[in-house]
Amino acid sequence: MVYRKRRAMTLPYLTPSIEPIEAEFRSTPEDFEVEEVPVYAPSGTGEHVFALIEKRERTTKDAVRALCETVGADPKAAGWAGLKDRHAVTRQWISIWGAPLGAVMQADVDGVRVLQAALHPHKLRTGHLRANRFHIRLRQIDVSRMDDLRCVLSEIETQGLPNYYGEQRFGREGDNAERALRWVIGEARAPRAGFQRKLQMSALQSDLFNRCVAERVQSSTLGQVFVADVMKKHDSGGLFVATDVEGTQRRADAWEISPTGPIFGAKMRWPEGEARAREEGLLRQVGLTRDHLAKWKRVAPGARRFVRVPVPKVDVSVSDHTVELDFTLPAGSYATILMREILKRDAPPPKTG
Numbered sequence: 001m002v003y004r005k006r007r008a009m010t011l012p013y014l015t016p017s018i019e020p021i022e023a024e025f026r027s028t029p030e031d032f033e034v035e036e037v038p039v040y041a042p043s044g045t046g047e048h049v050f051a052l053i054e055k056r057e058r059t060t061k062d063a064v065r066a067l068c069e070t071v072g073a074d075p076k077a078a079g080w081a082g083l084k085d086r087h088a089v090t091r092q093w094i095s096i097w098g099a100p101l102g103a104v105m106q107a108d109v110d111g112v113r114v115l116q117a118a119l120h121p122h123k124l125r126t127g128h129l130r131a132n133r134f135h136i137r138l139r140q141i142d143v144s145r146m147d148d149l150r151c152v153l154s155e156i157e158t159q160g161l162p163n164y165y166g167e168q169r170f171g172r173e174g175d176n177a178e179r180a181l182r183w184v185i186g187e188a189r190a191p192r193a194g195f196q197r198k199l200q201m202s203a204l205q206s207d208l209f210n211r212c213v214a215e216r217v218q219s220s221t222l223g224q225v226f227v228a229d230v231m232k233k234h235d236s237g238g239l240f241v242a243t244d245v246e247g248t249q250r251r252a253d254a255w256e257i258s259p260t261g262p263i264f265g266a267k268m269r270w271p272e273g274e275a276r277a278r279e280e281g282l283l284r285q286v287g288l289t290r291d292h293l294a295k296w297k298r299v300a301p302g303a304r305r306f307v308r309v310p311v312p313k314v315d316v317s318v319s320d321h322t323v324e325l326d327f328t329l330p331a332g333s334y335a336t337i338l339m340r341e342i343l344k345r346d347a348p349p350p351k352t353g
Contacts, residue, residue, distance in 0.1 A: 020344035046121030081129035095124035160308030176203035212261035228272035265302020
């Protein structure tokens, strides 16, 4: 059996008729800025220090470890809501246990600044994040393509952004999904480290989810409701199966809800009827069954993920040959997917002759 990796660089575009727009992306870390929008603010009392940090050219884990070591705290007791890019300027909340508030505020760490700090009774957990705000610069852009750029953004604002996982999800060599598949189906031994098992299994789940989204993008049905789809509410995250397709479609068109795709696992909520058959077909494509999922339920319990996410407004400013974009994405979605739609750097060259 051959496993065909389908990472973000081989996925269909929402706007395939618009040619790639040439520009320099990420020339410097300052060209990619991101700031977390937290779910809640620290209460002001408790044993954990919530710190808003700004980091540059550091991973989240590296920045937290360095800060903890500086203030004499245990890095293993620290927390964060999400991991942020290394080659960027990022502002995010973290939690530190076992250090005085003043020591955290005054910590001097290369590449890390503490902007705010306050006490809170609980550790910050993964996923305790509402959204991320992005400020991105594209340099040396051909300003004659600005109409095309705005057309791309208009389509994203109307249809939503395909909620693909970015290629960073699949490991440095891009083969984590393939590695996971081999040990899930019994062709190789699973990694001994639990962290590696979860990392590789997550890549496999992400790859299969991307295939689901790709099929919708390819067939121009990204926001379409099918009978027995599992729908998800944007405000609360509640799930339900679509029975009244016409009524459900009206709610989807109003961006109250959106269809979901599978993050396969033993505890995942399945759709029904033909919708279920389509998702079971995704498993069969790579030789997986529900029995395989049941065996690894602790590593990958499963979930549902929006196949599209709203991008209600992208602010665009132009100065000389530099374009600046400001937008907000829900937690868990990738700004690099939006940039991919503009730049289309993995697109095949245009036909000639």
